[in-house]
Amino acid sequence: MTSLSREPPLAPGSPRGPAALAPQHRNPREPHPGQSPPRLRQPPVSGAPPAALPFPGTYHACVVHNPLVNIASMVTTTDIPDWCLTETGLPYMPDALPDPAQWAEMLNKSPMRYVNQVRAPVLLMLGEDDRRVPPKQGLEYYRALKARGVPTRLLWYPGNNHALTGVEAEADGFMNMVLWLLEHLRCQQPSTAATLQ
Structure with missing residues (x-):
């Protein structure tokens, strides 16, 4: 369910992973030269929430699986x-x-340090048997976001580990991602009349 693309190589000493969320990290509001800021991101491969979440107005919705937050x-x-x-x-x-x-x-x-700045609705997908990023991480984030009034939904997948690769988990996760993004990105579904023409 995640992108298989790889990040460009980092210079020696560059921050990686959650360490990159430290204040010295480039502001995701600033587009790369010649690009407009993205409005949609795929779930991260590493399990860490996107660094953009703490920047209100940049993203309109977020989907993460097994997020590392603390x-x-x-x-x-x-x-x-x-x-x-x-x-x-x-x-x-x-x-x-x-x-x-x-x-x-x-x-x-840790991303939890920035939880007070999160405004984008967040869909969390957790594998019950994840030993890499234990599901308590996602539960901690879910409770923190709910307590702050951020629209948040949690999906729990028994029998799945960090990869969420069970057939049922993949199918359910994909459908719920699409529904979450349609709802929170305010996507227009084509009318029946328009599709018949």
Whole structure:
């Protein structure tokens, strides 16, 4: 359900993943030279919410599957704790828990830090058996968005992991993505008379 296109190579030392959400990240409101700002994004491959969500007015709707929203709360529950630390620029030591300053740094570089700025309606799709980005991440985001009055819907897929590749999950997810985008992008459906002509 996600794009298979790859991002261009990054320069050495460039932020990646959720670390790229830090304030030094390029503002997605600013289009690339010669392009107008996009209004529609495909769900991210990595599971992280699009960096554009905190920029009200840029996007009109969002669909994410198994979103990583709080690196600090994920580091002890994921099957990739090393990723949580290295993506935020911190050293990983398998025999030690992060210290308080590292917990704070991980939270500071998490999308949850920007939840108060989210205005676009969000559809969350969660795999119950995801060990990469545990579903508690999506539940945390869902509750935070609902508490702030952001139109939000959560779809829960039992028996599915991070990829959401079960036949039923793919079919249901695709249909719900289309319906969500039609509703929130205010797409005009062709009238019956227009389609018969």
